[in-house]
Amino acid sequence: VFQLLHNATHNVLMTRLSGTYVVDDIVRRDAQVARFVARHGLARGIMDFTGVDAIDLPMSLIVKRSQDPPLLPGMARVIVAPHDLTYGLTRVIAAHQLFTRNVEPLLVRTLDEAYRALQMTDLTFEPVQDDAPPARDRTIADVLARIDHAAGVASSAEAERQALREKMLRLLDTVLMRPPAQPLREPRIITLSDVLNAALKRARVADGDLKATCRGCRRRTSLDACRVVAGRETSYSCPRCKSVLVVLAPLPEGAPARPEDGYRLESFLVRAMVDIDCQGVHLPKTPAAQASQQSTA
Numbered sequence: 009v010f011q012l013l014h015n016a017t018h019n020v021l022m023t024r025l026s027g028t029y030v031v032d033d034i035v036r037r038d039a040q041v042a043r044f045v046a047r048h049g050l051a052r053g054i055m056d057f058t059g060v061d062a063i064d065l066p067m068s069l070i071v072k073r074s075q076d077p078p079l080l081p082g083m084a085r086v087i088v089a090p091h092d093l094t095y096g097l098t099r100v101i102a103a104h105q106l107f108t109r110n111v112e113p114l115l116v117r118t119l120d121e122a123y124r125a126l127q128m129t130d131l132t133f134e135p136v137q138d139d140a141p142p143a144r145d146r147t148i149a150d151v152l153a154r155i156d157h158a159a160g161v162a163s164s165a166e167a168e169r170q171a172l173r174e175k176m177l178r179l180l181d182t183v184l185m186r187p188p189a190q191p192l193r194e195p196r197i198i199t200l201s202d203v204l205n206a207a208l209k210r211a212r213v214a215d216g217d218l219k220a221t222c223r224g225c226r227r228r229t230s231l232d233a234c235r236v237v238a239g240r241e242t243s244y245s246c247p248r249c250k251s252v253l254v255v256l257a258p259l260p261e262g263a264p265a266r267p268e269d270g271y272r273l274e275s276f277l278v279r280a281m282v283d284i285d286c287q288g289v290h291l292p293k294t295p296a297a298q299a300s301q302q303s304t305a
């Protein structure tokens with residue numbers, strides 16, 4: 009668990025961690041810091057591990073994350089790690105950051121030392137009001153992060169992702185400009201895995217990796233075994249009973265940033281009538297899609 013606090017006088021952002029330090033802390037904290045920076049600009053940072061009594065993190069994740077671009081580039085960062093457990097971990101992190109980013113955070117044992125290092129006299133910290141996006145946005149962000157994490161260190165070059173985005177934009181043009189009645193030819197079908205891959209940082213998935221259980225007939229199927237109908241929307245139907253499982257629709261320009269009835273992925277709206285599993289990661293069905301299932305099935 010973590011709490012994000014800000015000291016306005018000295019412009020210092022403090023992450024106060026407690027309990028067991030887990031992957032979720034990293035994912036959520038990174039997202040919240042990114043939102044803070046987007047709104048208020050950069051700040052100096054304190055990571056306070058004083059309240060952490062256990063660590064449950066794969067070393068591969070720690071190493072990988074140390075190689076990502078810093079959240080607070082060019083800003084002084086101090087890590088407070090009083091216990092040997094967290095001190096050991098943060099020394100590893102610091103070493104990796106020194107190696108990959110050529111800068112390392114200052115590592116100290118007490119908060120007082122951190123305050124002194126940042127020359128802080130006013131020690132008033134206010135909780136950061138998190139303008140967190142609605143639950144569905146958080147869900148899809150979490151799911152993507154988990155799939156990325158589950159995939160481990162993978163290949164995906166930026167060029168490949170760019171090519172995929174361009175493919176999607178071309179498809180989007182085609183879909184939006186074509187008369188709705190005219191079906192798309194097979195190679196032009198945009199798949200759920202295409203849309204996911206465009207949003208994923210590291211992992212690569214295929215429709216065969218995506219599994220769902222039909223609500224109608226309880227059949228477990230992978231999406232590549234589904235009947236796919238591509239028109240204005242792409243819909244996947246159960247191979248046995250034809251119930252619609254997932255629908256992808258291009259979002260028109262000017263569509264709300266946070267659609268009510270599904271997940272926004274890049275420029276597509278994903279409505280899942282059932283939970284989708286991707287390599288053990290769970291994408292919950294969208295409630296609105298569930299409600300409208302009668303009319304689409």
Ligand SMILES: [Zn+2]
Pocket residue numbers: 222223224225226227246247248249250251
């Ligand atoms: Zn079925």
